[in-house]
Amino acid sequence: MAVGQEFTRAQDGTSLAFQVAGAGRPLVLLAGQANNHRWWDGAREDFEGAHRTITTDYRGTGASGKPDQPCSTEDFAEDVIAVLDALGIDSADVYGTSMGGRSAQWLAINHPDRVRRLVLGCTSPGGPHAVERDAAVRRALAQPDRDAAERALLELMYSPEWLASHDGPRTVLGDPDMPVHARHHLAASNGHNAWDRLDEICSPTLVLHGADDRMTPASNAELLAQRIPNAEAHVLPGLRHAYFHENRPVASKLVGDFLAR
Known part of the structure; x- marks a missing residue:
């Protein structure tokens, strides 16, 4: 299904x-750090039969503005509110992965009144309680x-078996056109x-x-599920950070069934 692009302004005027x-029912899909909406290529289609899917280009990526100023995961959340306001949407389901989950x-x-159901994928609570990636991952x-x-990065995203049988595209490796001056996402994610x-x-x-997942260790899923009232968690065996691509049939069905309740 064709994807149409629109624009609005953040509270600070950033495009x-x-x-x-x-x-169908609105579903906001939030990508990982330093990525634009193409993070969801090959996965958003799984939801378009029942949902009006909405993606964004984070500030600094894609067709959005690229200011040279610090930002936070709270700022990104407020940018989503600006998009929902532009679309006249009072409440939506939200599925965020990695930094998008933060x-x-x-x-x-x-904004509890704006989120009907919430899905958090391959993410963490941040701060001293989170389980961070090990030093070898950082060095790599x-x-x-x-x-x-x-x-x-590819090997952190996908299993060796998947990489051996898939040549691409590599839409989860970051926005190649993100300018150096706008690369504040790492600090935003680390500061969450x-x-x-x-x-x-x-x-x-x-x-x-x-x-x-070694990018964001899977023990963070248990931490989130324990901390968020009545949350449920599914840890998918054999999968890494981009679980939502590598095993779309299972991951998308879990999300679709949850949102349909």
């Missing part, structure tokens, strides 16, 4: 690009050989800490995670 496809936490905390991603760093307020989330919540 925000967003994309809409499908029909932003989704703030959406549900600060920071190595100066960019081809080697990209290969390391919603732990003390997670118990305020009142939206029914599903937590999903790949069991073999």
Whole structure:
């Protein structure tokens, strides 16, 4: 189904690009750090039969504005509110993965009336309670050989079996056109800490995670599920950070069934 692109403005005036496809109950899909809406290519289609899917280009990515200023996961959540306001949507289901899951936490905390159901994928509560990636992962991603760093990122996203049988596209590896001056996403993601307020989330919540995720260790799923009232968690065996691509049939069905309740 065709994806249409529109624009609105954030509270600070930054231009925000967003994309809409499908029909039905609104579903906001939030991508990972330093990625634009194409993170969801090959997955959003699973929801378009029952949902009007809404993606965004984070500030700094895609067709959105690229200001050289610090930002936070709370700021990204407020940008989503600006998009919902532009569309005249009072309440939506929200599915956030990785940094998008961090932003989704703030959406549900600060705007409980705007989030009907919440899905948090491959993400963490942040702060001292979170289980962080190990030093070897950090070194692999920071190595100066960019081809080697990209290969390391791919291996964090997908299992060896999946990589051996799929040549691409690689839409979860970051926005290649994101300018250096706008690369504040890492600081935003690292600065996330919603732990003390997670118990305020009142939206029914599903937590999903790949069991073999080293980018954001799977033990964070249990932390979120314990901290958010009445949340349920599913840890998917054999999957890594991009579980929602590698095993679409299982992951999308879990989300679709949860949202249909």
